[in-house]
Amino acid sequence: MSVLPYPALHASHGGIWIADGPSADGATRQIGRGEAVRIAADTPAILLNAPLIGQRLGHPELSGLDLLELFAFVRPAMFAVPTPKGLAAALGLDAPADDAAVAPFLRIAANTLLAMLDADWPEREGAWTSAQSLFRLRWTWAPAVTARLAKPERAERWLFSKLPEWSETAPRPAPRTVTIAASDVADRLARLTGAGAERRDGQRAFADAATAAFAPRMIRDTPNMILAEAGTGIGKTLGYLAPASLWAEQADGAVWVSTFTKALQRQLRHETERLYPDPDEHRRRVVTRKGRENYLCLLNLEDALQGGFAGRAAILAQLVARWAAYSADGDMVGGDLPGWLPTLFRRNGSTALTDRRGECIYAGCPHYRKCFIERAARDSAQASVVIANHALVMVNAARGRETATRPTRYVFDEGHHLFDAADSMFAAALTGAEAIEIRRWITGPEGTARGRRRGLAARLSDVASYDEEGGRAITDAIDAARALPSEGWLARLAEGDPFGPVEALLAAVRGLTYARAAKDGDAGYGLETELAEPDATLVEAAGPAGAALDALVRPLVTLGRRLEAVLAEAPDWMDAPARARIEGAIASLGWRTETVGAWLALIARIGGPADPDFVDWLAVDRAKGREWDVGLHRHWLDPSRPFADIVLKPAHGALVTSATLKAGGDWDVAESRTGAAHLLQPPAHFEAASPFDYAAHAQVLIVTDVKRGDLAGLANAYARLIVAADGGTLGLFTAIRRLRGVHARIADRLAREGLPLHAQHVDPIDTGTLVDIFRDDPRASLLGTDALRDGVDVPGHSLRLVVMEGVPWPKPTVLHAARRLAGAGNLDGSAYDDRIVRARLAQAFGRLIRRADDRGAFVMLSAAMPSRLLAAFPPGTPVRRVTLDEAVACARGLPSVAPMRQDAPA
Numbered sequence: 001m002s003v004l005p006y007p008a009l010h011a012s013h014g015g016i017w018i019a020d021g022p023s024a025d026g027a028t029r030q031i032g033r034g035e036a037v038r039i040a041a042d043t044p045a046i047l048l049n050a051p052l053i054g055q056r057l058g059h060p061e062l063s064g065l066d067l068l069e070l071f072a073f074v075r076p077a078m079f080a081v082p083t084p085k086g087l088a089a090a091l092g093l094d095a096p097a098d099d100a101a102v103a104p105f106l107r108i109a110a111n112t113l114l115a116m117l118d119a120d121w122p123e124r125e126g127a128w129t130s131a132q133s134l135f136r137l138r139w140t141w142a143p144a145v146t147a148r149l150a151k152p153e154r155a156e157r158w159l160f161s162k163l164p165e166w167s168e169t170a171p172r173p174a175p176r177t178v179t180i181a182a183s184d185v186a187d188r189l190a191r192l193t194g195a196g197a198e199r200r201d202g203q204r205a206f207a208d209a210a211t212a213a214f215a216p217r218m219i220r221d222t223p224n225m226i227l228a229e230a231g232t233g234i235g236k237t238l239g240y241l242a243p244a245s246l247w248a249e250q251a252d253g254a255v256w257v258s259t260f261t262k263a264l265q266r267q268l269r270h271e272t273e274r275l276y277p278d279p280d281e282h283r284r285r286v287v288t289r290k291g292r293e294n295y296l297c298l299l300n301l302e303d304a305l306q307g308g309f310a311g312r313a314a315i316l317a318q319l320v321a322r323w324a325a326y327s328a329d330g331d332m333v334g335g336d337l338p339g340w341l342p343t344l345f346r347r348n349g350s351t352a353l354t355d356r357r358g359e360c361i362y363a364g365c366p367h368y369r370k371c372f373i374e375r376a377a378r379d380s381a382q383a384s385v386v387i388a389n390h391a392l393v394m395v396n397a398a399r400g401r402e403t404a405t406r407p408t409r410y411v412f413d414e415g416h417h418l419f420d421a422a423d424s425m426f427a428a429a430l431t432g433a434e435a436i437e438i439r440r441w442i443t444g445p446e447g448t449a450r451g452r453r454r455g456l457a458a459r460l461s462d463v464a465s466y467d468e469e470g471g472r473a474i475t476d477a478i479d480a481a482r483a484l485p486s487e488g489w490l491a492r493l494a495e496g497d498p499f500g501p502v503e504a505l506l507a508a509v510r511g512l513t514y515a516r517a518a519k520d521g522d523a524g525y526g527l528e529t530e531l532a533e534p535d536a537t538l539v540e541a542a543g544p545a546g547a548a549l550d551a552l553v554r555p556l557v558t559l560g561r562r563l564e565a566v567l568a569e570a571p572d573w574m575d576a577p578a579r580a581r582i583e584g585a586i587a588s589l590g591w592r593t594e595t596v597g598a599w600l601a602l603i604a605r606i607g608g609p610a611d612p613d614f615v616d617w618l619a620v621d622r623a624k625g626r627e628w629d630v631g632l633h634r635h636w637l638d639p640s641r642p643f644a645d646i647v648l649k650p651a652h653g654a655l656v657t658s659a660t661l662k663a664g665g666d667w668d669v670a671e672s673r674t675g676a677a678h679l680l681q682p683p684a685h686f687e688a689a690s691p692f693d694y695a696a697h698a699q700v701l702i703v704t705d706v707k708r709g710d711l712a713g714l715a716n717a718y719a720r721l722i723v724a725a726d727g728g729t730l731g732l733f734t735a736i737r738r739l740r741g742v743h744a745r746i747a748d749r750l751a752r753e754g755l756p757l758h759a760q761h762v763d764p765i766d767t768g769t770l771v772d773i774f775r776d777d778p779r780a781s782l783l784g785t786d787a788l789r790d791g792v793d794v795p796g797h798s799l800r801l802v803v804m805e806g807v808p809w810p811k812p813t814v815l816h817a818a819r820r821l822a823g824a825g826n827l828d829g830s831a832y833d834d835r836i837v838r839a840r841l842a843q844a845f846g847r848l849i850r851r852a853d854d855r856g857a858f859v860m861l862s863a864a865m866p867s868r869l870l871a872a873f874p875p876g877t878p879v880r881r882v883t884l885d886e887a888v889a890c891a892r893g894l895p896s897v898a899p900m901r902q903d904a905p906a
């Protein structure tokens with residue numbers, strides 16, 4: 001094997017090493033920061049994750065021969081944890097024993113990857129063509145790659161010819177009306193859990209209760225609804241998959257299983273393999289669906305490859321094209337595109353490759369028949385189980401194009417998130433960022449904008465020339481859209497020089513928000529104030545802005561009507577693709593018209609009476625002191641109402657389940673949070689406690705001597721606990737500022753002990769990858785905020801200590817205050833806050849014990865933890881108030897902690 005003539009560089013919080021001897025595992029020496037930066041600037045160095053190494057060297061723009069990029073080229077769509085250990089596992093090499101061994105290992109890994117190019121490897125097809133393009137783009141690996149890749153004898157199939165086409169099938173008939181027998185469900189469950197599996201009564205009872213959601217519906221607009229709280233370890237996934245799969249087979253329908261987190265979506269896909277062990281059948285029967293903004297848009301990719309992207313973004317586009325040719329489903333977010341790939345390019349370009357702006361031209365697109373999004377939609381129409389998420393279920397129900405195949409049976413797992421998902425889905429926001437999106441969608445590219453983006457006129461040119469009224473509506477809409485904010489609006493607002501009536505309104509919103517907003521502890525982050533008692537400037541700005549939006553909504557409504565009419569008239573030129581394109585245009589026009597209509601309602605509210613169903617406020621969104629959006633917001637006071645109307649009522653059955661559905665409260669809370677309270681017929685309830693032995697395997701420690709507001713003391717507590725537990729710690733924060741402060745103080749100290757520390761909002765790595773890294777290394781620890789409280793599923797030894805910095809009280813936002821006042825969920829004041837905190841504590845604690853043999857401790861670093869909140873923890877969990885020294889001693893004893901005296905949860 002020829003050895004690359006380049007040095008390899010590794011930097012951790014524990015030091016910096018370089019390997020530059022003549023052999024692949026040649027001499028290694030420890031060097032200083034200055035020398036490392038100098039070497040990397042002089043000669044391309046082999047690195048693993050350049051942004052991360054750059055951050056550690058204090059040189060964020062550092063570049064070099066990033067092994068992760070080479071891996072993405074050679075092994076597209078293959079999973080690898082982006083660490084030396086993870087790369088070693090993916091390449092079948094021995095992992096380096098310590099930090100000092102990493103640099104020589106990187107050279108060995110580089111040689112191993114390059115050696116694959118000499119032979120035929122599974123992802124060979126397309127590599128030569130791609131490498132030629134990457135050479136022209138001056139990709140750092142291109143010389144080494146092209147030197148080893150022989151030109152194929154025959155022309156390679158390129159991505160767009162390689163991807164299979166989906167075929168149109170007859171619409172699936174409505175599901176048959178069937179009743180599934182309880183004995184069949186029990187048999188199916190026994191088959192799924194395996195013949196030798198121990199009998200789990202809780203799971204059987206759960207499956208039995210879940211079966212009721214699949215019974216025939218008896219009353220119009222009233223689904224059979226089951227609320228089921230099933231503690232961790234009941235095995236609820238197989239518990240509901242048993243009746244769901246039976247119903248799907250007997251009724252010939254699809255059950256939509258909806259989750260909140262991507263982690264559960266992945267896990268569900270895995271569990272459904274037990275239902276359909278044959279891979280082909282599994283692929284046909286189980287389809288994962290996500291929002292369209294998750295998938296690669298082939299048209300956007302083609303544009304990027306043909307010059308739409310420049311510099312590093314163009315290299316990313318080439319690597320994404322390599323991946324797309326081997327991807328199972330084209331899902332760029334949480335699918336088989338490595339989550340770390342876009343971050344290597346500082347996320348430059350990756351979102352532009354998805355259909356985030358809703359610019360799809362459907363059948364007008366040359367790649368329509370190969371489109372990943374269209375394929376997923378068609379596959380799901382024929383599937384037995386569709387794994388979706390709450391947001392997609394709501395979007396599809398509210399404005400989906402797939403009306404003929406509307407789901408009739410739902411399982412909402414992680415059902416405690418339905419309220420928040422509905423809250424985001426049914427909200428309206430008239431902000432600069434939102435308005436500029438609609439402007440671009442209508443007018444198309446303006447000024448110097450690059451790319452293929454097309455406005456309404458280009459997308460519907462055939463309609464415009466065929467239908468005079470439709471053509472006029474397009475022109476009017478484009479004229480009216482010019483009154484919306486345009487490029488540079490934020491700067492104009494800051495300078496007090498807004499352009500046009502909507503920017504003037506936003507300037508008034510910004511002025512009033514700064515005048516009234518309460519500044520919270522996280523200086524530099526968002527500001528907001530309720531929409532009440534507006535000042536004269538805001539009231540005066542509302543009139544012209546409303547008139548401008550009114551002038552926009554009218555032609556949009558007319559155009560929608562004309563498109564419907566053209567479809568009905570079916571002129572000669574309208575072939576199937578044109579029809580599909582117009583249908584697509586009607587759907588996307590419809591929800592934009594709705595959006596502008598909601599903005600008008602919001603503007604009408606300025607200076608007018610409040611609508612008791614909604615909470616309205618003004619906000620300036622900021623991050624690290626920089627403004628990024630300004631506008632008016634409207635949320636439902638009770639978003640479970642539109643959820644019940646739009647999703648639940650048309651359904652025939654819905655099971656809502658979670659380990660924390662009641663959040664330590666009663667069924668009233670669960671009913672009010674899931675929309676069940678808005679149905680004619682009350683839901684059935686089911687409850688099963690976790691079978692885990694929390695008394696023996698877990699403990700809650702409330703540390704009483706870490707002073708509030710003492711960042712140094714907080715950091716010291718984290719460091720001591722992590723060292724005592726030998727890593728394996730998940731640290732949860734309620735404020736990013738404190739997370740960063742603690743990380744900065746302890747990362748080096750822990751590294752010296754050989755304990756890696758990773759952190760959300762610090763490491764230039766996406767959250768999913770951070771969790772993969774944490775899971776892969778039992779000595780690693782991870783710090784994070786809300787997303788980690790809910791979305792981490794790390795069974796086993798890698799997670800043995802959860803440390804929370806303080807009681808996770810809800811932020812005192814305008815929305816929270818309004819719901820608290822209204823006694824949302826039949827609670828009021830502090831009881832409402834308590835319920836939220838209990839739910840958060842239960843979720844955080846739930847990260848700890850994922851399997852019957854898991855053991856661990858949950859540490860709360862706040863003496864101000866009221867005893868009434870202890871009901872958040874599973875009954876029987878030992879709870880003690882201790883000093884930090886005592887907590888450290890307990891952490892040292894993990895994972896084999898002895899049961900302790902019990903201070904029973906209230």
Ligand code: SF4
Nearest residue numbers: 297298299360365371
């Ligand atoms: S059909 Fe739409 S989403 Fe699919 S590739 Fe074409 S433009 Fe993109």
